[in-house]
Amino acid sequence: MIVVAFLLGGLFWDGSPLGGLLVREAVHFKFKDVREVSPSALVAWMRDPTRPPPLIVDARPEADYALSHIAAAVRLDPVTPDLAVLAHVPRDQPVVAYDATGVGGAAMAVALGQAGFTRVSSLEGGLFRWANEGYPLSADSGQPTKVAGVSWGWDRLLKGRFHR
Numbered sequence: 211m212i213v214v215a216f217l218l219g220g221l222f223w224d225g226s227p228l229g230g231l232l233v234r235e236a237v238h239f240k241f242k243d244v245r246e247v248s249p250s251a252l253v254a255w256m257r258d259p260t261r262p263p264p265l266i267v268d269a270r271p272e273a274d275y276a277l278s279h280i281a282a283a284v285r286l287d288p289v290t291p292d293l294a295v296l297a298h299v300p301r302d303q304p305v306v307a308y309d310a311t312g313v314g315g316a317a318m319a320v321a322l323g324q325a326g327f328t329r330v331s332s333l334e335g336g337l338f339r340w341a342n343e344g345y346p347l348s349a350d351s352g353q354p355t356k357v358a359g360v361s362w363g364w365d366r367l368l369k370g371r372f373h374r
Contacts, residue, residue, distance in 0.1 A: 225342045225369040233311055233367065234335055241316040244323075246334040247306055249343050264304040265296075269318035270337070274358035277374070280308065280340065281348040288314050293325050301326045308333035308340070310360050311367055338368040 238246070247255070255261055268275050268283040275285040284295065288309060299305075305327050307318040316332040323330050333340065337357055341347060347354040357372040359365040365373060 225338075225367065230335055230339060230342075230367050233313070237312045237316050237332075237334075240313075241320065241332070244316045244319045245331040246312075246316075247331045248334045249340045249345050252306060252333060253345060262304055264306045264331075265299055267305055267307040267318060267322070268337075269307055269309045269314045270358065274310070276350045277356060277358045278337075278341075278347040278349050278354035280337070281346065283308075283348075286318065288318065291318065291321060293322075296325075296327075299327075302328050304329045304331070306331045306333055308336050310336050310358070311338055311364055312336040335367075338372075341372050342367075342369050 237244075252264070256263060266280050266283040268279050268285045269288040269291070270279075270285070271288070272285065275283070279285070286292065286295070305319075305322055307322060307330065308315040309318070312332065312335050315336050319330045319332040335342075341357050347357070355372070356374045357368055359368065359373060
């Protein structure tokens with residue numbers, strides 16, 4: 211009984227740590243060949259002057275990107291990505307793709323790999339995990355404090371203070 215209560219609590223706790231873990235495991239299973247990078251590893255990478263900086267690709271709708279995103283991210287439409295905006299990017303440039311939860315970021319990583327990019331990763335847990343772990347957000351206007359949600363169920367993965 212205590213175990214069941216603990217598991218249910220992990221699903222409904224603010225930011226749903228158990229739900230986030232379940233989604234990350236499902237992404238690992240579905241996208242076995244996609245390399246993933248955790249938010250902390252991505253921050254360390256971006257700060258490391260000995261490593262080439264990754265191109266960050268946001269695979270969310272325009273309105274979600276405008277509300278908040280990772281600094282210097284380039285947005286690609288998740289449904290019909292226009293890779294022409296990446297024409298100047300060398301195909302061996304490291305790229306990290308993300309969406310809200312990690313699912314769409316992994317799918318975008320696959321699409322970029324099929325387009326010839328050879329060093330593509332996905333941000334594990336997406337922007338929800340990035341925000342939940344306290345990493346900075348950027349916005350087209352002002353200092354963002356919110357992250358665009360997906361739906362009630364998916365939004366349980368995002369801490370309440372980030373909900374619109």
